[in-house]
Amino acid sequence: MELSEEWKSFFPIGASTVSPLLQSHSPSLPLGPLRFIPNPNPNPLFSSSSLLPFLHPLPHLLPSRFLLTSSLLPSTTSSVASLYSPPQNHAAPSIFRNRIHLLPYPRSPNVIVFFPTGPNDDKIGFFTLTVKDSRSLVQLDVNGDVFRASTGTAHRILSISVNPVADFGLTDSHVIGYLLASTLYSVHWFALRHNTVLERPCVFYLGGKMFKTCPVAHACWSPHILEESLVLLENGRLFLFDLESHVSGGCFKGTRLRVPWNDSELSENNRVWLSCEFSWHPRVLVVLRSDAVFLVDFRLKECNVSCLMKIETLRMYAPDENERFLTLSRAGPDNFYFAVASTSLLLLFDVRKPLVPVLQWMHGLEGPCFMSVFSLSMLRSHSREDAFKLASESGFCIMLGSFWNSEFNIFCYGSILPFRKGSIASKINPAICAWELPFEINLSGHECCCGSCLLRKEFSKDALPEWIDWQLKKEIVLGFGVLSNDLAALLCEPDDNGGFTLIRLMSSGRFELHRYHASWAQAKYSEHCHDQVFCLDRHLLQPASDEKYKFPKSFHYLKLDYLYAYTRGTLSRILAAKLKKICVDAQDKEPLCAEVHEFLCEKLHACGLDQSRSCPAVTSVFNDVKLPASLHEVALRRLWADLPMELLQLAFLRYAEFEEVVGDLDQNRLALEFLAVPNLPQLPPFFLRKSSPHSNDNIVGPVIPFPFLLVLNEFRNGYSNLEGGEFSVGTELGLKYKEIMQVVGEIAVSACGPTHLNDHAVSLAEDGEETWVGFLKPKSFLLYHPVALNSSATDLEQGKSVCSNNIYDTFIFRVPEKKSNEQTESVGQEIFDDLSPVELRFDAPVKKLEPLGLKAYNLLKRQMSKWQENFDPYKEFCVQSRFEKNS
Structure with a gap:
C-alpha cells in the first residue's frame, strides 16, 4: 500500500500487518541485535529490612468490588459499579515510580544511588557504589547502613530527581550535583558536595516549598540551567525555582508562570495534570494533561500556549472512552522530541510539528506509569565488535512499563536511511522509523516466560482472594538505574554485541547488579527458573509490625464431605454406607427432649396436621401459606411435613442440648449460630425467624440439612438401593413440586395472566385417588410473578437474570x-x-x-x-x- 509521507505515521506499529514506518534487520540496514537478555546470576550488593517500602493498609474492597460482592441484585450492582471507574493504582503512588536514581561521581569510577527510605519513606537514603579490580564495593556508614538526609518533615517522598554538575572541580564549592524530592504537597531541594576529609559525598538541605492548597503533580530539573527546576501542581499551575536566588536553608519562593489556561478546562474533573518537561529552550515547556499535550512558550512577554497532541486524535486505534495520556518523557535525538504514552498507544512527536506524531506503537501494556529514553549506544556498550556502531550511535530505545505489574517493553527507533561508513545522514535527516517490533525485557531477571510458567502465573493470581493484589505477595522490582558505559566496562568482560549493567532494588529490600547483553534470540532459562517463576509464599510489601500477636491461635476445620457428595449427587450412596456401619435404630431411641417433641407437635397441629401424620394432606401445607411463598418453598414444606416425628426432632434441639452435643465432639466448642423456632404457627423449616438469644430453653434449628434427613428417612423405611445411587433428593423434590402444581391449578388465580405452569396444571376432577373435601373456598389463593424477576432467554444466556430457574420466580399467597x-x-x-x-x-x-x-x-x-x-x-x-x- 502506497502512502504519502504525511500519512505513514498515523498507522501505529502493531495495530495491523501494514506498518509503513517499521524497519527490520537487513544487509542494507544493519541494525544489529535489539533484544537484551539477562545473565542467569545477578550480583547481590547488600540487603536491609530498612529498605522495604512502607505501604499504608490497602482497602480490602474498593467501591466497585464492594458492590459486586454485596447481596444486592446482580443487575443493580453491575449498573452501579460501572459508574465507578477502576482506579489506575491500587496501592501507594510511590510504588508506581522508579525508586532508584543514579548520580555519576565526577572523574572517578563511582556512582551515588539515591532512594526513599525511613519509617514513612520520609528520608533520602543513599550509598556509593565503587568499582575496584573489577569488583563492586558499597560504601556505607559506620553502622553498616545507608546514609540518610532529611527533608525536615515526616511526609512521604513520592519522587526524586537528580541533576549532575558537568564542570565539577572548576569551582571551590565542590558541588557534584543537585537533588529535589517531592512529597504530596511540598518540594525540597538539596545540594550534593564532595567531602574531602571523609572522601565521600554529603547531602545538604537547601530549602523547600509547601503548597497548601493543591498537591504536586510533577517536578523536574532544567537540562539547560542546572540550578533551575519546574514544578507542576494538579490544578495546572506552574512554578519556576532558581537555586541561585535563594540563600541556603531559606524559604523558597518560586516564580509563578502565568499560563492562560482555559478556566472551563481546569474545572473538568476527568482532566488530570500529570507531568512537565523543559524543551529545546529554557523558557519553552511541554506540559502533559490526561487529555492533551501542550507547548508553553515564555520567550516573549506574553505566554503562548499551543496544543501538541490531543487524545481525540487517537480514536481510530484507541476508541475506548477511558483512553487518556499517562506519562511523558524527553526523547532523542534532541530536545525537540518527546515521547508520551496513553492507555493503549505510545507516541513519539516533534514540538515543531503539532498534532502530527512522528511514530506510534500499540504497546499492549496495562497502566504503564514509567517511561525512560536511552541511547542505543548506552545499552549496547562495551562490545567486542563495532559492526553495528553506526546504528548504536543513531538509535534510541524507549523503555515503557509498570513496576506494579512487572511488565516492561522496549521500543527502538532511529533514522530511516541505510547506514554507510562515515555517513552522517542519520544526523541531518529528520525521517525516523521504528526498528523491529517492540519486545519485552525482564527486569527481575529470574522469571521464565514459557507457556507452562505463564499459565501457572495466571492460575496463582486467580487463586488469591479478590481483595488481595498478587504484587503484595511476590517479589517485584521497585526501581532500577543503568550504570554509565565507563563504569559498566570496569565490571565485566566485553560482550559480543554489547550490553548494559543496571542496579535494581527488589521488594525484599535487596540491591543487585545485573548484566544484560544484546542478543538475536530470546532468553533461555535454566530448570530452576520454573520453580521460582511465581512464588506466593509471603507478603513482601505489607507494612511490617514489631509487635507480636498476643492472643492464642486456634484453628477449627469443618468436614464438608457430605456437602461435596450432595453437589455430586452421591449423598445417598455415601450416607447409606456409613449408616450400615453405625447400625443405629432410630425407632428404638427415645426423643432427646420431651419438651421439644411436644413443641413440634403443637406447631404441626396448629397447621392442620394430626399427631399420627400417617399421610398429611396437601391442604395442610396450603393452610400455612399466609405470606407470599414461592412454589419451591411450598414443595419443600410438603416434604418436611412428610418426615416422621422421630427424624424431625433430630433437626430441632433446645439450645442447651446443642451445646452438650458440640461439647462431646470437641472440647473447644465452636461458635456456631442457629435460628430460633418462632412462636407463630408455621410448618418447618420455619421461615422468617430471628437469631437465637442463646437461652437454654430456646429451641433452635434445623441443625441437620434437609437432604441428610430425607436420605435418613429412606434408609429407615428400608429403601433397597440407596447405595446404587437410584435415590435422588432432587427427584423427590421434583415429584412434590409436580403435586403442588396440580393443586395450584385448582385453588389459585393468576394476577399476571396465563402462568407458566407447564404441563403440571391439570384438573383435579380427573384425579380419582384423592379428593379435596373440606378444602378452602375455590380460587382463594393468588399466583403472582414479580415484574423484577421477568427474564427472557437472552437475559438467561448473558447472566442478567436474578434466577436461572423458574421454580423460584412464581409466588402464591392467600387473598384476604x-x-x-x-x-x-x-x-x-x-x-x-x-x-x-x-x-x-x-x-x-x-x-x-x-x-x-x-x-x-x-x-x-x-x-x-x-x-x-x-x-x-x-x-x-x-x-x-x-x-x-x-x-
Missing part, C-alpha cells in the same frame, strides 16, 4: 376475605388487612388499638390510599387479584 364496610368498634391487628392484598401476620401479642393508635392508623390509611390511587400498576394488580380495599 372481603370484609363488610360497616363501621365497628376498633379491633386488633386485623384492621391492617384492608391496606394490603397480603394477609399480614404479626409476631406480637394481640392487642386492641387505643384511640391514639386509631388516629395514627387513619392518617396512615389516608396516605396509603392516596398512593394506591395514583399508582396504576397497583390498581391493575388489585383488579387481577380481586382485592378491593375498604374505604
Whole structure:
C-alpha cells in the first residue's frame, strides 16, 4: 500500500500487518541485535529490612468490588459499579515510580544511588557504589547502613530527581550535583558536595516549598540551567525555582508562570495534570494533561500556549472512552522530541510539528506509569565488535512499563536511511522509523516466560482472594538505574554485541547488579527458573509490625464431605454406607427432649396436621401459606411435613442440648449460630425467624440439612438401593413440586395472566385417588410473578437474570376475605388487612388499638390510599387479584 509521507505515521506499529514506518534487520540496514537478555546470576550488593517500602493498609474492597460482592441484585450492582471507574493504582503512588536514581561521581569510577527510605519513606537514603579490580564495593556508614538526609518533615517522598554538575572541580564549592524530592504537597531541594576529609559525598538541605492548597503533580530539573527546576501542581499551575536566588536553608519562593489556561478546562474533573518537561529552550515547556499535550512558550512577554497532541486524535486505534495520556518523557535525538504514552498507544512527536506524531506503537501494556529514553549506544556498550556502531550511535530505545505489574517493553527507533561508513545522514535527516517490533525485557531477571510458567502465573493470581493484589505477595522490582558505559566496562568482560549493567532494588529490600547483553534470540532459562517463576509464599510489601500477636491461635476445620457428595449427587450412596456401619435404630431411641417433641407437635397441629401424620394432606401445607411463598418453598414444606416425628426432632434441639452435643465432639466448642423456632404457627423449616438469644430453653434449628434427613428417612423405611445411587433428593423434590402444581391449578388465580405452569396444571376432577373435601373456598389463593424477576432467554444466556430457574420466580399467597364496610368498634391487628392484598401476620401479642393508635392508623390509611390511587400498576394488580380495599 502506497502512502504519502504525511500519512505513514498515523498507522501505529502493531495495530495491523501494514506498518509503513517499521524497519527490520537487513544487509542494507544493519541494525544489529535489539533484544537484551539477562545473565542467569545477578550480583547481590547488600540487603536491609530498612529498605522495604512502607505501604499504608490497602482497602480490602474498593467501591466497585464492594458492590459486586454485596447481596444486592446482580443487575443493580453491575449498573452501579460501572459508574465507578477502576482506579489506575491500587496501592501507594510511590510504588508506581522508579525508586532508584543514579548520580555519576565526577572523574572517578563511582556512582551515588539515591532512594526513599525511613519509617514513612520520609528520608533520602543513599550509598556509593565503587568499582575496584573489577569488583563492586558499597560504601556505607559506620553502622553498616545507608546514609540518610532529611527533608525536615515526616511526609512521604513520592519522587526524586537528580541533576549532575558537568564542570565539577572548576569551582571551590565542590558541588557534584543537585537533588529535589517531592512529597504530596511540598518540594525540597538539596545540594550534593564532595567531602574531602571523609572522601565521600554529603547531602545538604537547601530549602523547600509547601503548597497548601493543591498537591504536586510533577517536578523536574532544567537540562539547560542546572540550578533551575519546574514544578507542576494538579490544578495546572506552574512554578519556576532558581537555586541561585535563594540563600541556603531559606524559604523558597518560586516564580509563578502565568499560563492562560482555559478556566472551563481546569474545572473538568476527568482532566488530570500529570507531568512537565523543559524543551529545546529554557523558557519553552511541554506540559502533559490526561487529555492533551501542550507547548508553553515564555520567550516573549506574553505566554503562548499551543496544543501538541490531543487524545481525540487517537480514536481510530484507541476508541475506548477511558483512553487518556499517562506519562511523558524527553526523547532523542534532541530536545525537540518527546515521547508520551496513553492507555493503549505510545507516541513519539516533534514540538515543531503539532498534532502530527512522528511514530506510534500499540504497546499492549496495562497502566504503564514509567517511561525512560536511552541511547542505543548506552545499552549496547562495551562490545567486542563495532559492526553495528553506526546504528548504536543513531538509535534510541524507549523503555515503557509498570513496576506494579512487572511488565516492561522496549521500543527502538532511529533514522530511516541505510547506514554507510562515515555517513552522517542519520544526523541531518529528520525521517525516523521504528526498528523491529517492540519486545519485552525482564527486569527481575529470574522469571521464565514459557507457556507452562505463564499459565501457572495466571492460575496463582486467580487463586488469591479478590481483595488481595498478587504484587503484595511476590517479589517485584521497585526501581532500577543503568550504570554509565565507563563504569559498566570496569565490571565485566566485553560482550559480543554489547550490553548494559543496571542496579535494581527488589521488594525484599535487596540491591543487585545485573548484566544484560544484546542478543538475536530470546532468553533461555535454566530448570530452576520454573520453580521460582511465581512464588506466593509471603507478603513482601505489607507494612511490617514489631509487635507480636498476643492472643492464642486456634484453628477449627469443618468436614464438608457430605456437602461435596450432595453437589455430586452421591449423598445417598455415601450416607447409606456409613449408616450400615453405625447400625443405629432410630425407632428404638427415645426423643432427646420431651419438651421439644411436644413443641413440634403443637406447631404441626396448629397447621392442620394430626399427631399420627400417617399421610398429611396437601391442604395442610396450603393452610400455612399466609405470606407470599414461592412454589419451591411450598414443595419443600410438603416434604418436611412428610418426615416422621422421630427424624424431625433430630433437626430441632433446645439450645442447651446443642451445646452438650458440640461439647462431646470437641472440647473447644465452636461458635456456631442457629435460628430460633418462632412462636407463630408455621410448618418447618420455619421461615422468617430471628437469631437465637442463646437461652437454654430456646429451641433452635434445623441443625441437620434437609437432604441428610430425607436420605435418613429412606434408609429407615428400608429403601433397597440407596447405595446404587437410584435415590435422588432432587427427584423427590421434583415429584412434590409436580403435586403442588396440580393443586395450584385448582385453588389459585393468576394476577399476571396465563402462568407458566407447564404441563403440571391439570384438573383435579380427573384425579380419582384423592379428593379435596373440606378444602378452602375455590380460587382463594393468588399466583403472582414479580415484574423484577421477568427474564427472557437472552437475559438467561448473558447472566442478567436474578434466577436461572423458574421454580423460584412464581409466588402464591392467600387473598384476604372481603370484609363488610360497616363501621365497628376498633379491633386488633386485623384492621391492617384492608391496606394490603397480603394477609399480614404479626409476631406480637394481640392487642386492641387505643384511640391514639386509631388516629395514627387513619392518617396512615389516608396516605396509603392516596398512593394506591395514583399508582396504576397497583390498581391493575388489585383488579387481577380481586382485592378491593375498604374505604
